[in-house]
Amino acid sequence: MRTVFEWEQPLVELEEKIQELRNCIYDQEVDFSEELTELERKADKLRKSIYERLTPWQRVRMARHPDRPTTLDYIELVFDDFIELHGDRTFGDDKAVVGGIAIFDQEPVTVIGPQKGKDTKENIARNFGLPHPEGYRKALRLMKQAEHFRRPIITLIDVVGAYPGIEAEQRGQGLVIAECIEQMSFLKVPIICVITGEGGSGGALAIGVGDRILMLEHAWYSVISPEMCANILWKDVERASEAAELLKLTPTDLLKFEIIDDIITEPLGGAHRDYEGIGRQVKAFLRRYLSEIRKISVDQLVEQRLKRFRKIGQFQEKQLVEPKHVKLNSEVDDESGGNNE
Amino acid sequence: MLSVFRSKPKFATVRPKAAKSINGKSRDLSDNLWTRCENCSALIYNKELSKNMYVCHKCGFHFRISAVQRLKYVVDEDSFRSVKPLVSKNPLNFPEYPEKIVQCQADTKLDDAILIGEARINGNAAVVGIIDFSFIGGSMGSVVGEQITRGFERGVVRNLPVIIISGGGGGARMQEGIFSLMQMAKTAQAVGKFRQSGLLYISVLTHPTMGGIYASFASLGDIILAEPQALIGFAGPRIVSETTRQKLPKDFQTSEYALQNGMIDTIVTRVEMKDLLGKLLSFHL
Structure with a gap:
C-alpha cells in the first residue's frame, strides 16, 4: 500500500481527479483538455506550496x-x-x-x-x-x-x-x-x-x-x-x-x-x-x-x-577576570609552554 | 544521546565538606563522617574513603569523583598547568542550554566538561586531560572537542605523550547538535595526526564512557586502560535492551566485559593508576 502523508492528502486527491479526467477523455473521446490543463496547473502550484514549506519533522x-x-x-x-x-x-x-x-x-x-x-x-x-x-x-x-x-x-x-x-x-x-x-x-x-x-x-x-x-x-x-x-x-x-x-x-x-x-x-x-x-x-x-x-x-x-x-566548533576564549578557575596552577604559557623539562 | 542510561547514580553522593578532606584542609566532618557504599552497603569512614581515593576498601567499588579530585590522584603535586580556558556558545540556540552551562560552571568550578593541561606523572611530563561527569554528563560539545584537539596538537609541538581520562555519560552533547557530532571527527583526526608523530597516547576509560566519546578519541588510544566496573560502550544499556528486547548479560558493557572481548588492554584500579601511567610513560621516552 502506498504511504500518503497527511500533508500530501489534498495533492493526492487532486492527482486522482486528474487521472479520472484522463480516463474519461480516453473512454469517451470528449475534449476535457482545457479542464485538464487547469487542474494540472493547480496541482503544480499545490505541490510547490506543500513541499517548499515542509517542517523539519515532515522532512x-x-x-x-x-x-x-x-x-x-x-x-x-x-x-x-x-x-x-x-x-x-x-x-x-x-x-x-x-x-x-x-x-x-x-x-x-x-x-x-x-x-x-x-x-x-x-x-x-x-x-x-x-x-x-x-x-x-x-x-x-x-x-x-x-x-x-x-x-x-x-x-x-x-x-x-x-x-x-x-x-x-x-x-x-x-x-x-x-x-x-x-x-x-x-x-x-x-x-x-x-x-x-x-x-x-x-x-x-x-x-x-x-x-x-x-x-x-x-x-x-x-x-x-x-x-x-x-x-x-x-x-x-x-x-x-x-x-x-x-x-x-x-x-x-x-x-x-x-x-x-x-x-x-x-x-x-x-x-x-x-x-x-x-x-x-x-x-x-x-x-x-x-x-x-x-x-x-x-x-x-x-x-x-x-x-x-x-575548524568546526563554536566556542570563545574565556574572559579572565581573575584566576578563580579551580584551584590549580597558572596557565601554560603558549609560547614557552610551562616548565616542562 | 546524553546520559540516557543509568538514570540514577548507583551510589551516595559525597558532600562537598567530605570531599574537601582530600587535601586535608577540612577537619570538620561532624555531620558527615560516614558514607555507605551502594555496591556492598559497607559503611566507610570518610577519612578512610578519601585516603583510598574513593574506592570502597571492602568491595573495590569506585565512587564517582570530579576531574579536580582525579587530577590529584594521577599527577605529581603542583605539576599541573592548565591550558587557556574556553567557554561554550549556543550554536543551535538550544533552549536552556546557556543556563545549564552557567549552572554547571558554578557547581563544578570548571569552564566545561574537561580539565586539560600539562603535568608530570612520577616525573614524566605529559598532556593530561580529564573529563568531568558532573558537567552535563561529561558530554562533548565544541569546547571539549576543541580542548582535546588542542591537547593532541600541544603534544606534537611539545613532544609530549597524551593521556585522556574519559568518563562522560552520553558522549556527544545533544544541545550542540551537529557541532558536537563533528567533534567526534575533529578529535579522531587529532589522534590520527598525533599518531604520525610517533608519540604515545593512553586512553583511560572510567565510568561511564559511552556514545560519541567512546566512538571517537577514547577508543583510539595506543593503550587503553579502564577502571574496574566502568560502563564502556556505544549505545546505552537501556537502548540496547529496549531495541533488542533481550536480557542483557550480567556484566554487559563493563570494563571486565570489554577486556574479555578484546576491546581494552587492561583494567587498573584507581589506586594503582598513577604508577602504571608513570611506568608506561617511562617506557616510551
Missing part, C-alpha cells in the same frame, strides 16, 4: 518514506556495472551495508552505503539498515582497497544509526566507528559523501568524512534522532516534531553551518515520486563535485579534509 518523515530510493537503487540509477564485494574478512558479511566497485563516467569508483529493505522480509534480512561492527569493518576494508587502487570513494548515507545490539557492543561498535572516522580522514583518494536519507549520528559519520559532503533536499543529519531527543528532553517521543525543530537537522541549516557543501534538490514531491529524476540529479551533482576534487592533488585533499573538520 524527517520524507527521509523515511518506505518508497524512498535505497542505496542499491541509487547504485542502479547513477552507476554502471556495479560489482558487490562482501565481508569484513574478520567476522562476517553485514547485509545492512553494501559496497563494491562500479563505473561512474567511464571511471571505476568504490561505492558504499547502508542498505535498508523495501519490505518487512528484506528489512529483517538487512536489519533495517542498521549496521553491526562488521558492516563498518567491511566499509573500511573497501575504502582502503579503493585507496590502494586509487579509486575515488562515494558513500551513500541513509542510516538511523549503528545497531544498538548486544553482539554489536560485544564486537566493538564504538571502537570500529572511531576507527572508520580516523582512517577515512587520511585516505589518499577523493571522497564524496551523499546523505540520501537519514544521517543518524555516529553511525552516519563513520562513513561521512569526505572532501565534499552533499545532502538530498529531504534528508536529515543530526547527533541524535528527534525521537530520542524528545525522549531525553520531555520523556515523550510524541514530541519528536518539536525536537526536530531544535536540532537544526535540515540541509538548509547544515549548509548555513558549513557542515555540508551543497543540497541536491529532489523532484517535486520527493525522490520516491521520481526515481529517474533523482537519479539524474545525483549523477549531475556527483559529476560536478568529483571533477572538481579530482583536480586537487591527494595530499592537498587530505590536508583540506582535515582542515575542514578542524
Whole structure:
C-alpha cells in the first residue's frame, strides 16, 4: 500500500481527479483538455506550496518514506556495472551495508552505503539498515582497497544509526566507528559523501568524512534522532516534531553551518515520486563535485579534509577576570609552554 | 544521546565538606563522617574513603569523583598547568542550554566538561586531560572537542605523550547538535595526526564512557586502560535492551566485559593508576 502523508492528502486527491479526467477523455473521446490543463496547473502550484514549506519533522518523515530510493537503487540509477564485494574478512558479511566497485563516467569508483529493505522480509534480512561492527569493518576494508587502487570513494548515507545490539557492543561498535572516522580522514583518494536519507549520528559519520559532503533536499543529519531527543528532553517521543525543530537537522541549516557543501534538490514531491529524476540529479551533482576534487592533488585533499573538520566548533576564549578557575596552577604559557623539562 | 542510561547514580553522593578532606584542609566532618557504599552497603569512614581515593576498601567499588579530585590522584603535586580556558556558545540556540552551562560552571568550578593541561606523572611530563561527569554528563560539545584537539596538537609541538581520562555519560552533547557530532571527527583526526608523530597516547576509560566519546578519541588510544566496573560502550544499556528486547548479560558493557572481548588492554584500579601511567610513560621516552 502506498504511504500518503497527511500533508500530501489534498495533492493526492487532486492527482486522482486528474487521472479520472484522463480516463474519461480516453473512454469517451470528449475534449476535457482545457479542464485538464487547469487542474494540472493547480496541482503544480499545490505541490510547490506543500513541499517548499515542509517542517523539519515532515522532512524527517520524507527521509523515511518506505518508497524512498535505497542505496542499491541509487547504485542502479547513477552507476554502471556495479560489482558487490562482501565481508569484513574478520567476522562476517553485514547485509545492512553494501559496497563494491562500479563505473561512474567511464571511471571505476568504490561505492558504499547502508542498505535498508523495501519490505518487512528484506528489512529483517538487512536489519533495517542498521549496521553491526562488521558492516563498518567491511566499509573500511573497501575504502582502503579503493585507496590502494586509487579509486575515488562515494558513500551513500541513509542510516538511523549503528545497531544498538548486544553482539554489536560485544564486537566493538564504538571502537570500529572511531576507527572508520580516523582512517577515512587520511585516505589518499577523493571522497564524496551523499546523505540520501537519514544521517543518524555516529553511525552516519563513520562513513561521512569526505572532501565534499552533499545532502538530498529531504534528508536529515543530526547527533541524535528527534525521537530520542524528545525522549531525553520531555520523556515523550510524541514530541519528536518539536525536537526536530531544535536540532537544526535540515540541509538548509547544515549548509548555513558549513557542515555540508551543497543540497541536491529532489523532484517535486520527493525522490520516491521520481526515481529517474533523482537519479539524474545525483549523477549531475556527483559529476560536478568529483571533477572538481579530482583536480586537487591527494595530499592537498587530505590536508583540506582535515582542515575542514578542524575548524568546526563554536566556542570563545574565556574572559579572565581573575584566576578563580579551580584551584590549580597558572596557565601554560603558549609560547614557552610551562616548565616542562 | 546524553546520559540516557543509568538514570540514577548507583551510589551516595559525597558532600562537598567530605570531599574537601582530600587535601586535608577540612577537619570538620561532624555531620558527615560516614558514607555507605551502594555496591556492598559497607559503611566507610570518610577519612578512610578519601585516603583510598574513593574506592570502597571492602568491595573495590569506585565512587564517582570530579576531574579536580582525579587530577590529584594521577599527577605529581603542583605539576599541573592548565591550558587557556574556553567557554561554550549556543550554536543551535538550544533552549536552556546557556543556563545549564552557567549552572554547571558554578557547581563544578570548571569552564566545561574537561580539565586539560600539562603535568608530570612520577616525573614524566605529559598532556593530561580529564573529563568531568558532573558537567552535563561529561558530554562533548565544541569546547571539549576543541580542548582535546588542542591537547593532541600541544603534544606534537611539545613532544609530549597524551593521556585522556574519559568518563562522560552520553558522549556527544545533544544541545550542540551537529557541532558536537563533528567533534567526534575533529578529535579522531587529532589522534590520527598525533599518531604520525610517533608519540604515545593512553586512553583511560572510567565510568561511564559511552556514545560519541567512546566512538571517537577514547577508543583510539595506543593503550587503553579502564577502571574496574566502568560502563564502556556505544549505545546505552537501556537502548540496547529496549531495541533488542533481550536480557542483557550480567556484566554487559563493563570494563571486565570489554577486556574479555578484546576491546581494552587492561583494567587498573584507581589506586594503582598513577604508577602504571608513570611506568608506561617511562617506557616510551
